Amino acid sequence: MKDEVRRLNDEYGFNLSEAEIEQIAKQAEAARRLFQPLYEVDLTGVMPIMKIDKKERK
Amino acid sequence: MKERDLEGLTISGVSAQIRRGEESPVELTKLYLARIKSLNPILNAYMTLMEKQALADAKKAEDEIKGGNYRGPLQGIPFSIKDNLATKGVRTTAGSKILSEWEPDFDATVVARLKEAGAVILGKNNMHEFASGGTTINPYYGTTHNPWDIKRIPGGSSGGSAAAVAASISMASIGTDNAGSVRNPASLCGTVGLKATYGRVSRFGGVHGTGGFSTDHFGVFTKTVEDCALVLGAIAGYDPRDPLSSDEPVANYSESLGKEVKGLRVGLIKGYFDELMVGEVKGVFGKAVKLLESLGMKAEEVSIPHINLIPAVQTATSRVENAASQDHYLRTRPRDYSPNLLYRHICALMIPAATYVTAQRVRRIICQEFEDVFRRVQVIAAPTMGIPAPTIEECDRGFLEVDGKRIDFQDARGNFGTQCTIPFNVTGHPALSVCCGFSSSGLPIGMQIVGGPFQEGMVFQVAHAYERTAQWYLKKPEFSGKGMSVTEPALSP
Numbered sequence: 001m002k003d004e005v006r007r008l009n010d011e012y013g014f015n016l017s018e019a020e021i022e023q024i025a026k027q028a029e030a031a032r033r034l035f036q037p038l039y040e041v042d043l044t045g046v047m048p049i050m051k052i053d054k055k056e057r058k
Numbered sequence: 059m060k061e062r063d064l065e066g067l068t069i070s071g072v073s074a075q076i077r078r079g080e081e082s083p084v085e086l087t088k089l090y091l092a093r094i095k096s097l098n099p100i101l102n103a104y105m106t107l108m109e110k111q112a113l114a115d116a117k118k119a120e121d122e123i124k125g126g127n128y129r130g131p132l133q134g135i136p137f138s139i140k141d142n143l144a145t146k147g148v149r150t151t152a153g154s155k156i157l158s159e160w161e162p163d164f165d166a167t168v169v170a171r172l173k174e175a176g177a178v179i180l181g182k183n184n185m186h187e188f189a190s191g192g193t194t195i196n197p198y199y200g201t202t203h204n205p206w207d208i209k210r211i212p213g214g215s216s217g218g219s220a221a222a223v224a225a226s227i228s229m230a231s232i233g234t235d236n237a238g239s240v241r242n243p244a245s246l247c248g249t250v251g252l253k254a255t256y257g258r259v260s261r262f263g264g265v266h267g268t269g270g271f272s273t274d275h276f277g278v279f280t281k282t283v284e285d286c287a288l289v290l291g292a293i294a295g296y297d298p299r300d301p302l303s304s305d306e307p308v309a310n311y312s313e314s315l316g317k318e319v320k321g322l323r324v325g326l327i328k329g330y331f332d333e334l335m336v337g338e339v340k341g342v343f344g345k346a347v348k349l350l351e352s353l354g355m356k357a358e359e360v361s362i363p364h365i366n367l368i369p370a371v372q373t374a375t376s377r378v379e380n381a382a383s384q385d386h387y388l389r390t391r392p393r394d395y396s397p398n399l400l401y402r403h404i405c406a407l408m409i410p411a412a413t414y415v416t417a418q419r420v421r422r423i424i425c426q427e428f429e430d431v432f433r434r435v436q437v438i439a440a441p442t443m444g445i446p447a448p449t450i451e452e453c454d455r456g457f458l459e460v461d462g463k464r465i466d467f468q469d470a471r472g473n474f475g476t477q478c479t480i481p482f483n484v485t486g487h488p489a490l491s492v493c494c495g496f497s498s499s500g501l502p503i504g505m506q507i508v509g510g511p512f513q514e515g516m517v518f519q520v521a522h523a524y525e526r527t528a529q530w531y532l533k534k535p536e537f538s539g540k541g542m543s544v545t546e547p548a549l550s551p
Binding site for chain 2: 001004005008012013014015020023024027028030031033034035037038039041043046047048049050
């Protein structure tokens with residue numbers, strides 16, 4: 001994760017300190033854990049939702 | 059009329075008097091401006107006052123009515139606007155340092171529609187930086203204080219709007235709600251707060267990056283459900299400038315008010331919300347449900363099997379959409395964000411595209427589960443916030459202790475204050491927060507009434523029946539500036 005933060009730091013020019021890079025990497029790691037259960041859902045045949053529209057309702 | 063009389067004033071009450079010429083929009087506006095000058099130094103609910111323009115608009119409304127040109131119930135009514143909604147020729151900061159000097163040359167559609175309805179815009183309300191938080195502790199424009207206890211936050215991100223309506227320094231306000239930013243402060247300040255169905259209200263003119271493209275909604279703050287119905291009727295409807303707005307016809311929402319609710323079914327979602335409520339909120343919410351039952355509604359438990367994935371779906375969706383909107387400023391002015399917001403955007407840039415798409419697929423499953431529930435019930439009732447307003451000090455330290463346990467405001471699931479509201483940002487359902495009681499320390503507690511897509515009329519019908527029976531709306535904050543210290547804004551208006 002730290003490497004990914006460093007890559008973005010170079011690309012965007014955030015000028016982050018090492019302490020900041022570490023803090024952001026920790027937050028990104030926590031987010032990744034939060035998202036993990038999304039990959040455990042059976043999504044066979046499920047299309048991504050694009051818009052809430054009454055006309056699409058059955 | 060005197061300044062103190064503003065506390066009991068509603069749009070529905072005063073608009074008839076304005077129409078008959080018994081109340082003057084100019085005098086009303088002057089009273090509000092005087093009250094703002096007296097209370098805003100305590101509350102910091104406004105960041106920009108539009109005194110000259112407000113008086114001119116009030117005069118125009120008064121002259122038009124005298125000339126027989128009556129536009130409707132919002133004519134001559136004083137409003138305020140959250141500062142992430144574009145107002146032509148008036149500074150629109152989105153609570154940020156980056157936009158501290160921005161004066162749009164156009165109005166957001168909601169602002170334009172209010173003006174067409176003859177409303178008077180008093181000024182722009184303080185908010186959380188880029189609408190990215192629920193406290194309205196703003197490092198650049200100072201903290202907004204809760205009128206019920208000025209040591210406490212008003213919630214957010216539309217905290218200035220909620221505080222203004224609760225303190226009667228605005229009769230109604232327009233805010234935005236990406237994760238609960240209308241309903242959360244409405245709950246903590248004891249006002250009505252509505253976000254309608256996704257697409258019901260045009261989002262043209264909202265500052266990009268102050269809400270996800272698919273999760274953000276513009277919403278309404280008022281003192282009563284009846285007023286909320288009037289305002290929604292004026293701002294709702296298709297807008298060619300917002301391709302995601304809906305062309306579903308706008309109903310006459312006022313016609314839903316006063317209808318009997320006997321026999322309607324209210325769903326209570328098992329599990330998810332129970333874990334989020336502290337004991338005191340659970341007690342108050344339980345009594346509110348009993349009251350709905352006493353009106354003849356039938357409460358039944360319903361289940362949303364994938365509801366626990368909502369925090370992941372909301373985070374993966376709104377943070378990615380927000381960060382994408384902020385890309386230009388992240389590249390050119392990264393250090394003009396507060397550090398925590400910058401870190402959050404950087405984390406969002408690291409979310410893989412595949413995660414975003416997977417979240418949208420899970421989102422469809424969740425929406426279908428809600429649709430199944432809405433075949434059995436007309437509305438869902440849920441708490442708006444699991445806790446009453448925390449103190450500013452508790453927010454600064456990041457946690458509070460209640461019921462013998464510690465609640466962190468930020469944890470792995472995101473912002474604790476938004477967990478009760480985000481389900482309906484993910485699904486887009488209309489959701490209204492109405493005051494459902496008070497804590498032992500006198501702080502308001504809110505209940506959400508949620509309807510099926512474009513069923514705002516049903517939401518108003520149930521919320522209005524509850525409100526008129528419970529009558530919490532009659533209770534007003536009594537506050538003074540004694541003993542408080544106002545946070546000095548770094549970027550004064």
